[in-house]
Amino acid sequence: MNRANMVKFLPLLIFTAAVLLLPVFTRDPYVFGVFTEIYLWVIVCLGLQVLMGTGLASVAQAAFMGVGAYTSVLLVVRLGWNYWIALPLAGVVAAIFALLIGLAVLRIKGVYFFIVTMGFALAFNVVAVSWVDLTRGTLGFSKIPPPSEINLGFTTIRFGYANLTESYYLVLAVCLVVILVAYRLVNSRIGFITRSIGEADVIAEHVGVNTFRYKILAFVICCAFAGVAGSLRAEYLLFVSSGSFPISDSIYAVMYAVVGGYGSVGGGILGPLVLVGISKGLTWVPAISLEYVPLFYGVILLAVIRLIPEGLVSVPRVFRWGLRPRSDSHERHEGRI
């Protein structure tokens, strides 16, 4: 990688180094929890960015996290499978659900798709609560068996309550992998094509792009990421219940993605980092109770749309990755949805 690339990636490298070294500086479970949450949302938001590149939006991400989480938990708890198999399978199952929904609904305007995703999220919550035989409803699964240990010869990596650091690294590792995958994806031919759909799908069709197929691909990828994130969260918390995936989380995910920088990889990282950070920071202010956090999110979202439409990622020009947002990046999507 040449000099210019180094400069471009420098902030991320610094950040990566910092988070890798985090356990050196602190052992506080709360701090681990906050960062893990950020990583999980980064994974979800990166998937959303891929989808939003197509000009679609989804509020079903939390539900797909739920699909992934329940898949991996059920596989581990009910069938006794190895978590290391359950994790990718979580992504696969989420992808299958996404495929089914996408096939049904993606031929029509994006607004309808959005509403369908909202319906899916609500339906998922209803099923999660009611289908107690499968999901154990509101009680959920607690004390989930942690992933089996990895024996590396010179040392054994164990997971579980006592080994929070290992879980932290696991989530971080997956997150970094996802970032890499997303970056390569966005800059690949597939990414190029999906973005062309977002910008001008009529023209894309005329050039021979099967928009339907690529929209499905984008949606499937998006939900697969969410599924993996859900499975990881279940592993980290060792707890899952029907209340773990409210639709409000999905709305936050969309906000993180848009505030960070619509359709961009850097935005998918910056958004969750900044907003989750702010929400945690707000909890230290006694005057502001928890219920007001969404209010701040909403205000920040509107402020960003008004003032920095391309999201936080465009603020330092150094952070431009994978997408070159222009000032009319929102005008692009007029009527395309």
Place this chain on the structure above:
Amino acid sequence: MSADLFLQILVNALMSSLMLILIALGVTLVFGLMRIVNFYQGELYVLGGFVTWYFTSTVIPDLAGSKVLTFGLAVLLSGASVAILGMLIERLMLRRWHGKMFVSLIIALGLVPILQGGMFAVFGGLDKKAPDPFPGVVHLGGVTLQQSRVMAIVVAAVVVVAMYLFIRNTRIGRAMRAIEQDRDAAALQGVNYGRTCSWGMGIGCALSAIAGAVAAVVFSINPWSGATPLIKAFTVVILGGMGSFGGTVAAGFLIGFLESWAGTLLSADIALLLIYGTLITILIVRPKGLFGRE
């Protein structure tokens, strides 16, 4: 099934339908005019309920000794205040994005938690229920019905009919239809786009608010109650066809009845799932909706 139960379900169905129709009409109106997906209609519905609750329980318990009068005033107040709020929001945040569905959707999405937070700040997070101006029951055809529900039906029906007449016969109504058909041609005919859109937004919001005001007597509400009515209303809009008045009404009855019957005979959850299933089916089979124009 006893006649009593049957009629109860029927009355509930009518009420649900009309509530949904009111909200859905608001959504459809705003969408048809400005191509804005009014995602915060659910919150406006709840807000209408809160304003009514606040007015009738705290400000003036009874005006001139009449609870009915107070309630009527409260409903009007709800409608007016929410309409003004809606118009302000439109003017400040959404005016730039007329016709651009995606961005207006995101903005509306951002407005949802802001409105919820605002309601929480002002009214608190506990469930509230407006005092009943029509307590007691009425006997209709040998069957016992709650008066308040009957009142809700009557009020909602009156509003729907009024809306229909308004769109059909008044100048503004015709202006709105003109804009929906062809914005530029309407401008050439002397229609003031900005003003008409503001009115459209105001009316759309008022519709939801009135539905909420009336519902607040029957159901209890909290700042986060808006999501479920919203998704049902959107289902109605899609089923009926975006931008179609008649379609919305027809779809509203369909969904309302489906919800009532399934909700009572099976469970509220299954009713929601059925509604969602209907939504998906319609989108696969006939995306335009029953009477849709696009």
